[in-house]
Structure formats: C-alpha cells, structure tokens
Amino acid sequence: MALLEIKGLRAKVGDKEILRGVDLTVNVGEVHAIMGPNGSGKSTLANVLAGRINYEVTGGTVRYDGKDLLAMKPELRAREGLFLAFQYPVEIPGVGNAYFLKSALNSIRRHRGEEELDAMDFMSLVTEKMKLLGLEESFLGRSLNDGFSGGEKKRNEIFQMAVLEPRLAVLDETDSGLDIDALRVVANGVNTMRAKDRAIVVVTHYQRILNYITPDFVHVLVNGRIAKSGGRELALELEKRGYSWVDEAAPGPVAAGP
Amino acid sequence: MVTKAELEEKYSAPQEYKHGFVTDIEEEFAPKGLSEDIVRYISEKKGEPGWLLDWRLRAYRHWLTMKEPKWANIHYGPIDYQDTYYYAAPKKKPANYNEVDPEIKAMYEKLGIPLQERAALAGVAVDAVFDSVSVATTFKEKLNELGIIFSSFSDAVKEHPDLVRKWLGTVVPFNDNFFAALNSAVFSDGSFAYIPPGVRCPMELSTYFRINAANTGQFERTLIIADKGAYVSYLEGCTAPARDENQLHAAVVELIALDDGEVKYSTIQNWYPGDKDGKGGIYNFVTKRGKALGRNSKISWTQVETGSAITWKYPSCILQGDNSVGEFYSVAVVNNRQQADTGTKMLHIGKNTKSTIISKGISAGHGQNTYRGRVQIHKGAVNARNYSQCDSLLIGDKCGAHTFPDIEVNEPTAQLEHEASTSKIGDDQLFYCQQRGITPEDATNMIVNGFCKKVFLNLPMEFAVEAQKLLAVSLNLEGTVG
C-alpha cells in the first residue's frame, strides 16, 4: 500500500524554485534513501512534507495515507503519524525534554482516540526507549536540545521517534556529525523501528549509514528533481563516482530552470 | 498552516478579561475631587484618631508641592486628580461575614475568593477590599489564638493603634514620592498583619482587592510586620471591572521584618488592562517596600503582573540588618497596548547582606515592557552580595523590551553578578513543536511557562497554577495541554 505519493511537486523558498517536479512513491514497510549534492533540495522536500511556513508549494500533489497532505496543518500531519527528524534540531530553553515529549505523545494519542499516558506510564515507556539509544536518565530533566552536543541532538531526534512511533519517518541527515559508535546506536534504533506498517525515508550524504540501515530503494535528488533511482547498489556507485555522473546520466530532458 | 502574521494577529486579538463585570450594589461616595475637606471626610468616616488625621494632612500638604514623576518609560494622558472619587463604600457596612451584602458575596464567589469560614479547606485567610473598604476578614479568630493580628487597616487603627502608629510610614514615609504622598493622604483601607515573636503563621494570609465603582481611585495601604523569629506568607490578588475610562490605583505596601523574621509577599496583579486599542484600563502606580530591619531577617517579593494599562511598580528591599536577605522574583506580561515599567531596588546597608533579583518580562502585541532595577551597596555593607538576572521574551515584532539596570557600589568587598538576555519565540521553535503534534498556542504557552519557571517556583502552589492560567489568558493561549 502506498503510504506517501508525491507527484510533480514544486516548491519555492522566497523567490527561488527549489523543488522542480519531484515524483516519489513510498509504500508501507519500505526504507528509502535520498541522496544528492548540497543544496539540491533534500531538506526542502522534508520541510515541505512537514508543512513548514515560508515553503510555498507551487505545483503537484502529495497524498499521505490516501489524504491530501498539503491541506493539513503541520501539527495535524504529525498527529497523523508523519515524523521529521530535523537536520538542525531546535533548542528550546526552559522547556524540559520529558515535559515536551509527554505533551507531544499525548497530543498524538488524543488524536488517535487513545487515552493519555500518565506520568508513571510515560516514564516506563521512556525508560525503555532511552536504553535503546544509550541515553542517560539525566537527559530527561534537561531543557529541550539546550546546550546539547550535535550528536546528542541527533540521538534525541531518534529517541523522540522511538517514543512517538510514527507511520512515516523522514530522517534528514541524522547520521551527520555522529561518531562511529553513535552511528551504530542510532542505526540500531532506526532498525528496531522498521515494521510492516511503517515507512522510513533516510536523507544522507554517506553510504556508510546504509551499511547499517539497508534501504530498499535509493534516489538521487539533483537540482530539485529525482534524477535517478535504484537499489542499494546505487549508493555504492555514487560513493565511487560522485554526483556529476548522475547529472550526465539523468534520464529525459530536465526542464530549464527560470 | 498558521502563518506568523496569523499568530501575531491572534496574540494581539482582544483578550477576554474574565473579571470585567460590575457588581450592582448601593455605594456611598465622597464628593468628587481632592481637598483638605476630602481628607478630613475620609478620616472622619473611619472614625480615626487625631494623630492619623494629622499625618494624612501633612501628606496632603506635601503632595501639593510635588510633581507627578515623568522618568518612567510609560506614556499616558494627563491624570485629572479632581475628576476622581477618593472614597466609595458599600452603604451597608457589615459587622460580620453573615451580614456581608449577598451581591458582594456572590461577586467574590464568582472571582473564586474563599470568604467563608468553610474555605478553611483552601487554607487561606482572606481580607477582601471592595473599592475602599474591607468587607470581611476570615479566620480572624483562629489566628487570634496564635496572637496573630490580621485585619483590615481601619480595624487595626481602632484595635491596635499603638502598633499601627509605631510602624506606619517607617518604610515608605508620606513624602517618599508623589503617589505615596497621595496614598498617605487619602488611603481608605487595606490590610494589616502582625505576627508575634517566634510564631510561624500556619496559613497563607491573603488580600483580595477589587475596584467596582466607576471613576473611583483605589488607595489601599498594607502594613505587615514579622516580629523576631516570625514568618508570614502573604498573597495579594486584584481585579477590576472593564471600563472605558482609566482608573487610578495608587497603593502603598510596607513590610517589616525584625531579627530572624521573614515576610514573603506574593502578588498576582490582574487589574483590567484596557481593550486591544488601549482604551480603558487601570493606571497602577504602586509603592511597595520592605525593610529587613533585624539581623538575619528576610523580605521576599514575588509578583506576577499581567493586568493594568500602566504599571509603575518597584517592590524594593532595604537590607538594614546584618545578614539580612532580599529577594525579588517577577514576571511581567504586556500585551496589546499595555505598558509596564517595573523592577526593584535593593539597598544593602548591613554586613553580609544578600539579594537576588530574577526578572522575566514578556512582551506581546504592541506591549512595552521595561525593567528598571537599582542595586545600591552602601559603605560598610561588608561582603554584600547581589545576583541579578533580567530576561526578556518577545512574541511578535511590534512589542518592545527595555532594561535599565543601575548599580552603585561603595564597598570594595561587595560581589555583584548580573545576567541579562533577550529572546524571541522563533518560528523555527514553533515549527519544531508543531512537527511533534503540538499546536503553536500550546507551544507558546510551554515556552512562556518554561521562561517563567524560576519565578513560579516561588509562588505558593495554588497561586502558581493560577499564574500559569492567567498568563495563558493574557496572551490568548488557552490551549489543551494540561
């Protein structure tokens, strides 16, 4: 079943058209990797899916679980199970990690018609997930991402994902800035999330993480369009030959940008 | 999707002022305007002794020589002191709670103020000031057993004239400033508390101020004394009906702590702030000061200021006793056209005196928020220490935050530390929260509460919950997250 269907998606940031006709279908149970050069529009795609303001959709459609994703408010998308692990997680001083996550979880549970978790149940859920990601207990008491190291922020994103159990997770360069051990822990966290009814989209520059999280498909985004798609081996090929090779090999005419 | 413009619109949308109703009871007014006759009228109405009338008259005559202060960062039209009623009282003066006018009882119930003895459950003793007079004091007898005096100011003048005479004006003299002089001349009522040596007051004492009548100024006077080794925590709350004219509120609060004594004073100020265009609202010009007179004594102010069109208020501490401690914890919120100029003064006189200032200003809509602080270390205040932290949070880009910290050190052994920050709730923060399923309103609420946490921690529990709710109402953020 198609969980996400993107057709001819175009989007502008400011005056600049960044996405210039993206087509992508992600079925439940699949893991997709999106690679591509700096500035090609990977984060833009992730932000457009999540509904960030100032990202103006100028064409195309996105269906999520059969519904018109672009018509939903960002918080509704999240409650419907769309999760974005941010490339640059935001710091919110004064707001406790645990408090934030509990509010998020309960808003999603309310939306699903489930009972809100009380502090006790929440703690036992969270403790289990923290072990999975090798996080210290003290982590919960700290302010959200406030003063976290780059690696801690990334771990926190995956920890939140593990607690919120989304249906579609988009991980934007979660592997960047992680040391080898952290990479393994985070990849392991993502792998335990792989499930028949869930899909994961991994945005990355490095095929290294794909050694741990084996994707079913690999796509290359160049200049706002998916220039090439393939299997696991495409990532290895890219690592050897770089992106310029894809540029040249791009199938079909690429419409000239404005 | 919520755009920034929509959010800003929402924040500056007319706020719902829940306490804006008017109670329909018969009130008795003094003639409009201010003169020596009015001062005499008020004093006579209250059956005051000669010394107090003299004191009022001296204050009045001094006031005539003074000018309204203009140094604060607030802007308002001229106040016509002759166009105000200086005394309004319910016609039927009750002898005890059962005789309180049912309309007034109903009003306090509507406000959620526990006036009745059965409010023992709430654990709060309340003195309620309705316009100019105190309508009921609960728990009086229970407190009497411990030797604690808690009554309206007028009753204290009658029942404990020596105590009142001994302390009145010792912290805020009648000639202290323009508004304090005005208050000293025409104050109509207020609360009085005295905690005898060694007694820890077992419950929060509370005053609830309410301006009901139109064109009436409220000038209450509060005097609280913690004798040696005594402790008291005092709460003050206030509301007023929504009216189109501005109403003047010029209160004076004096706190005194003797050796090892402590007074903790918490305020939730929710006077009517005016409408979204700045029409109406209370002009709040208040002088609050505590004197840590004895050794090891402590004065602690906590304030949550969400109301009033104009706030001019600097709860201060005179740290006279050696080892005495002063604290000021403040949250001040301005939205729409509200203006606040608030802060504190810490005067270190005794040795080893210590003060802490935590000020959190939140500005939204077109609100203007000013922190004004002064830390003064006198010569001889050996090892005095001060820690100040002033943070401002901006919501939207039409509001303003200003800080004027001022430090004067005349003692080389003093240690001072000052931190300040200004932050803005960013779109990226809101989006991050939204991406986790949290609405922008709830996210803002969460960020605001996180910002104020250090201050709220100092409020008694029930008050902290109340303060959080009030903040959400003031910023139009009533959401679903509990």
Ligand SMILES: Nc1ncnc2c1ncn2[C@@H]1O[C@H](COP(=O)(O)OP(=O)(O)OP(=O)(O)O)[C@@H](O)[C@H]1O
């Ligand atoms: N707010 C913005 N205003 C103007 N241009 C922007 C904005 N955000 C992104 N862009 C531009 O859009 C283009 C695509 O950016 P995007 O972040 O999507 O790239 P990316 O593929 O994620 O790159 P990277 O691999 O470096 O993360 C870039 O040229 C970037 O400068």
Ligand SMILES: [Mg+2]
């Ligand atoms: Mg990116």
